[in-house]
Amino acid sequence: MKVLTWTKGYLAEKGVENARLEAEWLLCAATGLDRVGLYVNFEKPLSEAELAEVRGMVVRRARREPLQYILGTQEFMGLEFAVSPAVLIPRHDTEVLVEEGLKRAKGGSRILDIGVGSGCIAVALAKQLPDAEVSGGDESAEALAVAEKNAVRHGVTVRLRQGSLLAPFLGERFDLIVSNPPYIPTADLAGLQPEVRDFEPRGALDGGADGLDFYRAIIPAAVDHLTGDGWLLVEVGIGQADEVRPLFAMAGFTEIFTARDPAGIDRVVGGRVS
Ligand code: GLN
Numbered sequence: 185m186k187v188l189t190w191t192k193g194y195l196a197e198k199g200v201e202n203a204r205l206e207a208e209w210l211l212c213a214a215t216g217l218d219r220v221g222l223y224v225n226f227e228k229p230l231s232e233a234e235l236a237e238v239r240g241m242v243v244r245r246a247r248r249e250p251l252q253y254i255l256g257t258q259e260f261m262g263l264e265f266a267v268s269p270a271v272l273i274p275r276h277d278t279e280v281l282v283e284e285g286l287k288r289a290k291g292g293s294r295i296l297d298i299g300v301g302s303g304c305i306a307v308a309l310a311k312q313l314p315d316a317e318v319s320g321g322d323e324s325a326e327a328l329a330v331a332e333k334n335a336v337r338h339g340v341t342v343r344l345r346q347g348s349l350l351a352p353f354l355g356e357r358f359d360l361i362v363s364n365p366p367y368i369p370t371a372d373l374a375g376l377q378p379e380v381r382d383f384e385p386r387g388a389l390d391g392g393a394d395g396l397d398f399y400r401a402i403i404p405a406a407v408d409h410l411t412g413d414g415w416l417l418v419e420v421g422i423g424q425a426d427e428v429r430p431l432f433a434m435a436g437f438t439e440i441f442t443a444r445d446p447a448g449i450d451r452v453v454g455g456r457v458s
Contacts, residue, residue, distance in 0.1 A: 187211065187230055188222075191242050198246040199378075206251055207242075213255050214238040248378035261308040265334050270326035272388040274304040278364050280445045281419045282308045284452050285362050288415045291315045296356075296409070298349055298363035298402060301388060303331030303342060305362055310340035319343040321352045324387065349398075350405050357411045364419040365398035367391040395421060399428050404435045410457045417454035425450035 188207055196203035208219055214237040217225060230238065244254050252258040252273045258265055260274035261282055267273050282305055289295060289309070293316045297306040300320030310318040320342050322328050328344045335342040345352035368389045373381060380389070391397050399418060406416045416437065420428050425442045432440045437455030445451035 187235065187238060191238065194242060195245060198248070200245060200248070206245065209251065209255065210241045210245065211238060214241060249383050250379040253383060258302075258304075260304040261311075263304075263308060263311065263338055265302050265304050265307070266330060266337065267302050268326070268330055269383060270324060270385060271302040271330050272364075272384055274302055277445045277447075277449075277451055278305065278419055279308075280443055280451050281305060281362055281364060281417060282312075284417055284443050284454060285309055285360055285415075286312055288417070288454075289313050289316060289360050293317075293359040294357070294411070295319065295360045295362070296321070296353060296358040298361065299365050299388070299398075300331050300342070300344065301327050301364075303334040303344075305364065306331065306342045307334050307338050307340055309362070310335070310342055311338055317343070319345065319353065319356075319358070321345045321347055321349070323348055324385070327385075349401060350409055353409060357409055357414070359411050359414045361406050361410060361414070361416045362418070363398075363402055363416075365391065365402060367395045367398065367419070367421040367424060369393060369395040391421075394427075395424060396427060396431075399424075399431050403428075403431045403437075407435055407437075407457055413456055413458065415454055415456050417452055419451060420453055422449055425453050428453045 191207035192203045200206055214234050241254050252267050253269050258267050258274050261279055265274055295309055295316050295318045297320040300306050300322045306318050306320040325346055328346055331344055366389050368391055370390055429440055432455040438458045440455040442450045443452040
């Protein structure tokens with residue numbers, strides 16, 4: 185299939201890392217074939233319509249738009265999530281936040297995800313905890329629409345509210361609050377790979393001068409939104425756990441812990457109010 189060789193070469197030239205694999209995925213999306221089908225039909229020329237579809241996708245990818253925005257999906261916790269440029273693409277690193285949350289949730293837990301984005305965390309929790317009441321907040325109405333779509337797709341209910349951090353949940357208490365807030369120091373944004381820097385929502389990435397702005401806001405504020413022995417768990421960036429743990433201690437949390445992601449990086453910090 186000439187188009188596969190051409191696509192691979194073109195993407196590689198534009199700096200796309202796994203050009204061969206990504207070329208295959210784009211061709212699969214354009215033709216409706218799976219990868220086996222692609223090889224079985226290797227000698228079969230594409231139709232004009234398929235070619236036009238592939239070209240459109242390849243042009244977007246060559247500009248370094250993330251593959252997930254082009255295909256419209258990303259897998260997370262074994263579930264397929266719809267994504268759009270209004271939301272951060274779910275990262276496998278974030279699965280440890282869900283797993284640590286699951287360890288601490290009880291039947292009937294009231295759970296809140298601050299900065300719900302695509303809804304991947306909230307939906308994955310709701311899916312595994314059918315008795316829980318899961319809520320999510322986000323400043324972005326567009327993100328909330330994606331989260332709602334994902335809740336429907338996976339047959340769960342997530343109470344979604346628009347607003348800044350805990351503001352939409354005034355007077356409410358939860359047994360478990362989770363958040364993957366923006367945590368990249370502003371000055372580091374320019375050095376990120378183009379897929380992230382130029383396409384993912386800045387508001388989901390920029391954590392202020394040292395990357396810790398949202399932890400300073402969320403951790404003390406969460407105290408008044410947790411039940412008696414409720415847990416707050418946050419995802420952190422590389423090297424931030426040592427700076428985030430003291431924020432939990434200062435806000436009066438106990439049983440403060442750190443959990444690593446599969447790459448061995450401290451990825452989640454959590455604690456309990458007493
Ligand atoms: N993990 C994301 C990245 O490094 C950042 C997500 C965030 O700021 N919460 O691209």
